[in-house]
Amino acid sequence: MATEPGVNVGVAIYDALAAFQSGQVQAGIDELSAALRGFTDAGSVRQAAVACARLGWAFETYVGNRTAARVWFRRAARLLRDEPDCLEQGWVAIAGAGCDVDDPSELRSKAELALDRARRFGDVNLEAKALADGGLACVQAGEVTEGMFMLDEAIALWCGPADDRDAAAMGVCSFFTACYFSAEFDRASHWVDDLRRVGLIGPAPGPGVLLNGHCAAVQATALIELGRWSEAESLLARSIAEFEACMPIPSWHPAIALADLRIRQGLLADAEALLVGKDAHMQALLPVARLHLARGEVDLAHATASRGLRMVGSDRLRGVELLALVAEAELAAARVEAARAACDELMKRARGLDVPRLRAQASRAHALLLAASGDLAEAISTMEQALDAVPSGLPVLRVELLLGLVRLHEKAGNRAAATVEVARATSVLAGLDVALPARDTALLQRFARTAPPTGTTALLTRDGAVWSVSCDRVRVRLPATKGLRYLAELIRAPGVERHVLDLVDEVEGVAVDGPDRHHLGDAGELLDSAARRAYRHRVEELRTAVEEALADGADDRAAGLQRQCDVLVGQLASAFGLSGRSRTASSAAERARLNVTRSVRTAVARIGAELPAAGQVLDRRIRTGLYCAFEPAADDPVRWIVQS
Numbered sequence: 001m002a003t004e005p006g007v008n009v010g011v012a013i014y015d016a017l018a019a020f021q022s023g024q025v026q027a028g029i030d031e032l033s034a035a036l037r038g039f040t041d042a043g044s045v046r047q048a049a050v051a052c053a054r055l056g057w058a059f060e061t062y063v064g065n066r067t068a069a070r071v072w073f074r075r076a077a078r079l080l081r082d083e084p085d086c087l088e089q090g091w092v093a094i095a096g097a098g099c100d101v102d103d104p105s106e107l108r109s110k111a112e113l114a115l116d117r118a119r120r121f122g123d124v125n126l127e128a129k130a131l132a133d134g135g136l137a138c139v140q141a142g143e144v145t146e147g148m149f150m151l152d153e154a155i156a157l158w159c160g161p162a163d164d165r166d167a168a169a170m171g172v173c174s175f176f177t178a179c180y181f182s183a184e185f186d187r188a189s190h191w192v193d194d195l196r197r198v199g200l201i202g203p204a205p206g207p208g209v210l211l212n213g214h215c216a217a218v219q220a221t222a223l224i225e226l227g228r229w230s231e232a233e234s235l236l237a238r239s240i241a242e243f244e245a246c247m248p249i250p251s252w253h254p255a256i257a258l259a260d261l262r263i264r265q266g267l268l269a270d271a272e273a274l275l276v277g278k279d280a281h282m283q284a285l286l287p288v289a290r291l292h293l294a295r296g297e298v299d300l301a302h303a304t305a306s307r308g309l310r311m312v313g314s315d316r317l318r319g320v321e322l323l324a325l326v327a328e329a330e331l332a333a334a335r336v337e338a339a340r341a342a343c344d345e346l347m348k349r350a351r352g353l354d355v356p357r358l359r360a361q362a363s364r365a366h367a368l369l370l371a372a373s374g375d376l377a378e379a380i381s382t383m384e385q386a387l388d389a390v391p392s393g394l395p396v397l398r399v400e401l402l403l404g405l406v407r408l409h410e411k412a413g414n415r416a417a418a419t420v421e422v423a424r425a426t427s428v429l430a431g432l433d434v435a436l437p438a439r440d441t442a443l444l445q446r447f448a449r450t451a452p453p454t455g456t457t458a459l460l461t462r463d464g465a466v467w468s469v470s471c472d473r474v475r476v477r478l479p480a481t482k483g484l485r486y487l488a489e490l491i492r493a494p495g496v497e498r499h500v501l502d503l504v505d506e507v508e509g510v511a512v513d514g515p516d517r518h519h520l521g522d523a524g525e526l527l528d529s530a531a532r533r534a535y536r537h538r539v540e541e542l543r544t545a546v547e548e549a550l551a552d553g554a555d556d557r558a559a560g561l562q563r564q565c566d567v568l569v570g571q572l573a574s575a576f577g578l579s580g581r582s583r584t585a586s587s588a589a590e591r592a593r594l595n596v597t598r599s600v601r602t603a604v605a606r607i608g609a610e611l612p613a614a615g616q617v618l619d620r621r622i623r624t625g626l627y628c629a630f631e632p633a634a635d636d637p638v639r640w641i642v643q644s
Helices: 010-021 025-042 045-063 066-079 087-093 104-121 124-140 144-158 165-182 185-197 207-225 229-246 253-265 268-275 282-295 298-312 316-332 336-350 356-372 376-388 395-411 415-429 438-447 482-492 500-508 529-551 555-574 588-610 612-621
Strands: 456-463 466-471 474-479 627-630 638-643
Touching (some): 010 025, 025 045, 045 087, 045 165, 066 087, 066 529, 066 555, 087 104, 087 124, 104 124, 124 144, 144 185, 165 207, 165 316, 185 207, 207 253, 207 395, 229 253, 253 268, 253 282, 268 500, 282 298, 282 316, 298 316, 316 336, 336 356, 356 376, 356 395, 395 415, 415 438, 438 482, 456 482, 466 612, 482 588, 482 638, 500 588, 500 627
Antiparallel strands (some): 456 466, 466 474
């Protein structure tokens, strides 16, 4: 395998890289550690620095431990501090993946140093990596055109004379990251065939399968924006399966992209299972903050997005998305002036950005602020202007803005205008393959222009301490049960899958200050809402503490905090099982499945005993299990409605 020209990395490093490529992560780390000891004993400072940098890369890429990675990168830089200008300084400066350097100012500075050493010492592999990292830094700073040109040049070198596969893997990762955040999906597609031709993307263990997953995540994100959600889901599921079939670590980029899709669908527990343990990294931090906000955990969403803002520094692209989340969280907490400050900074970062999705997010946040400040007319005008600026090639974004416009008209009491915008949204949705969350589905139903149903209608209504069910002029009253409440949640959102843990949260609520009713872990009882919330808060506190310790240079303290965080993350993950779909008999999700299924089926049976025709439709159309749904058909003899 090719490596940095001029650097005698030794047999141990060659063996380490071979081990990583075959998926033997621990063996690779052991080989690098042995190489470091040998170089240190021999007084080979530059080679020891390269070994340290490689260890940082291994912990960052294969272990996912950013704390350990930063410690090794810092040690590598310290070893070369007093050395004269040399090639190794360039390789150490950009030893990690560019997409894992949060602040673009820091990334640009390191890339410029590496590019200088590459061109002075004639190393085309280092030059390509420096161009990729520098290009990503430019894109993140809002200089999209210049940055993408640099990234194109780097990719061209890797499809030509540059032959260091490990450096190429990290650089191509930077390329895909830039394409993702700037929505340059066509540019990513342009290079995919060439990258496959030279073997940089593929299902083989090592860097190839990592890039294969990253490529799939970018392609799936484009499909999601186009409203082709089933196709995106299939692509991501296939990519995750390919990765986990040949690597002993969880999938990364495709899992994060799938989690983002699950949040859009309202499948929040499934999204959390995919994201658990990944929220130390910026790629996952944005969807994690969105997940908290979708759950109504406003303070946690604010804390996560604020941590992200501290991490990304001058990054304009990710900064816009994070500030939009901060502003929305502030509004949800009725902190209007704090939301105004976030919006002011948001508009500043978004000014001049040629990324329609980000401009739309900024305008939407501004419209929400105007509405909260009492200026509904200006809020509606701002949302309409944002909608007019969205290209026709982004239909899902158009739907999101239309739904925001519906909510503003509803708040203004203008039902006629809301109905018109629902009709527009419904027209766009008719050509898309999407599954909206329950909240959006309910909004569409409130204002839908539909023909009167031809069949019989059954109404399920909460009436104080009891429920009433009416159909064909027959009305019966049933005692309130959790099963009826679960049933009502499913009927309110026909066709939408709900994870059993989401149903439990919705029906039982979150006891903010109450004691935990159950224990955590695979062998314990169901992890309730209060316990899960407490664990999420503690993990976020530890993430912040780790970042602060690293910034202070307190590496030992950071490592200790990271170990505490890892323990909590492992315990939280055990409640979900792999991808939220584990059927382990002792898992929390399995216990919830049994309880919800039993409760729902009992409720359906009670309804069927009183109203046989209506009950038969429910019996056929209610799907229970780890994921539950109400899936009515157009020709059902009874149409079910929940009346609030």
